[in-house]
Amino acid sequence: MSDKYTQFVSRGLGRDLARKLGLPQPVELRRYRPGQPLVEGPVLIQGAGTGADELAAALLAWNLDVRRHAVPREKLGAIILVLDEASRPEDLEKPVLTAGASLRDLAANGRVITISRDAAEAAEAAMPAVAAARQGVDGLLRSLAKELRAGATGNGIILADGAQTTSPSALGALRFLLSGRSAFVDGQFLTVSSAAGQLPEDADRPLAGKVAVVTGAARGIGAAIARTLHRDGATVVAVDIPAAGDHLAAVANDVHGTALQLDISRDDAGQRIIDHAVERHGRLDIVIHNAGITRDKLLANMDQGRWTSVIAVNIAAQLRINEALLASEHFRNTPRIVSVASTSGIAGNRGQTNYAASKGGVMGMVRATAPLLAAHGGSINAVAPGFIETEMTARIPFATREVARRLNSLQQGGRPQDVAEAIAFLASDAAGGISGGVLRVCGQNLVGA
Incomplete structure (x- = not known):
């Protein structure tokens, strides 16, 4: 069933009227079509450490326009916040606030994705500060997702021990969350529990032969x-x-x-x-x-x-x-x-x-x-x-x-x-x-x- 209200307020007179009356302003979401770009605009990767560097190299190999530093007033297709090395809550401050400064430049239907590690594993290892930092990512991402507008979404990838930012399923999850395939997925986490998995030869036909x-x-x-x-x-x-x-x-x-x-x-x-x-x-x-x-x-x-x-x-x-x-x-x-x-x-x-x-x-x-x-x-x-x-x-x-x-x-x-x-x-x-x-x-x- 079509949502005529969303269609009406997504453009022109309907959009202006919704703004004036303070009505909800949903927009038509960017959904997947074969052959379309994975991301519409540059991808900003925030975070220091080996995981962020290796991820940037992997995305460059996908022919994406990757930024390691924000360019003022440049519209961004996605912001990826790499927090896999956070070991105490204070470690979140710099990368998170730096990414936050770029949120106004996020394009409509843009993506914000965090990459962090499993808080439960730190808790089981009796590392309170590490567990606090990792669980903090959960709260901040879910809250951030509720702040985004114009069809943009915020989701996270959690890496278990043995998984890295460039493990096949971490990259697979990232591709899914960046793409129009995840249009109605928001405020959620995918946990990569192992280094298993394999990226498809053809991204548009990942189930060929199955x-x-x-x-x-x-x-x-x-x-x-x-x-x-x-x-x-x-x-x-x-x-x-x-x-x-x-x-x-x-x-x-x-x-x-x-x-x-x-x-x-x-x-x-x-x-x-x-x-x-x-x-x-x-x-x-x-x-x-x-x-x-x-x-x-x-x-x-x-x-x-x-x-x-x-x-x-x-x-x-x-x-x-x-x-x-x-x-x-x-x-x-x-x-x-x-x-x-x-x-x-x-x-x-x-x-x-x-x-x-x-x-x-x-x-x-x-x-x-x-x-x-x-x-x-x-x-x-x-x-x-x-x-x-x-x-x-x-x-x-x-x-x-x-x-x-x-x-x-x-x-x-x-x-x-x-x-x-x-x-x-x-x-x-x-x-x-x-x-x-x-x-x-x-x-x-x-x-x-």
């Missing part, structure tokens, strides 16, 4: 995921219930893939998915758990049917399918799993105790499954959408829908494509060193956790 399964692919976000994975080079197996057969066939035909009509809550669903992918396409590399249902009701009025059906489809089915995948010899070569969670599973939502329990369960499953896939060079992550413009949200009453759209830093709803872009990145080998995490695609919700 076979990917997408559940719940007949409509909405699932259909967008299937089309995005196909665009990025994957062969797609589109899965949905038999009742959605016509829509499913249309999506499968659109992406030149195959359709599998299947109730994923069946005990044999995992094996049927594996058998279809191998028999029709010779391999299976990626599984996207997108299928899900809602049966909303206040807990005081919740009946067993509503509770049981949501848990069965949204989490129990994923667990059984993953068990089959982990046991299969056909899911061994750097396999990738991405599950669709929800911000409801993080912050909760009135009338959704069953749904929030299932989506919280997805995130717990992801964390616990990551070590099981590591032995095969695999990864598993979750994507948690916020308010996304779909057929379902179009049925929300007008006033409620408008409030929900504006309750994030970007002051608008996301699109199914925004969720699909995040999933496509996490399914790629460029994200091979990122596992067990949850990436929110919510425009940085202003309420809840």
Whole structure:
């Protein structure tokens, strides 16, 4: 569903009127198109040390216009703040304030990205000052993201021990966050847990040669995921219930893939998915758990049917399918799993105790499954959408829908494509060193956790 308000206030008379009346001023976001520049304008890298120097060299190799010092009144496409060597809170002052002086020069739809290290590792090593500095980056980045305007976003990359600023997945995460693929990702962190991963030869087709399964692919976000994975080079197996057969066939035909009509809550669903992918396409590399249902009701009025059906489809089915995948010899070569969670599973939502329990369960499953896939060079992550413009949200009453759209830093709803872009990145080998995490695609919700 289109957001006509955002279109109206993004230009001309509508923009001037919104300014005069003090109304929200969302802008149309820069979204990815194949062949477009990664960043529109120079990239300023702030920070001292080997990590910053090596990163600057890597970005120069991408043919980006890299600056190590700001040029007054020069419009910037991105500011990258390298804080990987911070060992006490006082170390943040100079680079952060220096970067802050350049924020007024950040172009519309620009990017601010911090690169820091894992505070939890410092805490476990009993290094309070180091942990304080690293956790401080979390607070400053999330706050900064709420200060940015005109479609600009702020996100962070956290490096675990063993990962460097130029590790493949650190560079993969940076490319994703700089690009239009991350348009609706704001105030979030990606943790690079290892030096694993591999950058693609063709940045516009990072999934070339892969076979990917997408559940719940007949409509909405699932259909967008299937089309995005196909665009990025994957062969797609589109899965949905038999009742959605016509829509499913249309999506499968659109992406030149195959359709599998299947109730994923069946005990044999995992094996049927594996058998279809191998028999029709010779391999299976990626599984996207997108299928899900809602049966909303206040807990005081919740009946067993509503509770049981949501848990069965949204989490129990994923667990059984993953068990089959982990046991299969056909899911061994750097396999990738991405599950669709929800911000409801993080912050909760009135009338959704069953749904929030299932989506919280997805995130717990992801964390616990990551070590099981590591032995095969695999990864598993979750994507948690916020308010996304779909057929379902179009049925929300007008006033409620408008409030929900504006309750994030970007002051608008996301699109199914925004969720699909995040999933496509996490399914790629460029994200091979990122596992067990949850990436929110919510425009940085202003309420809840």
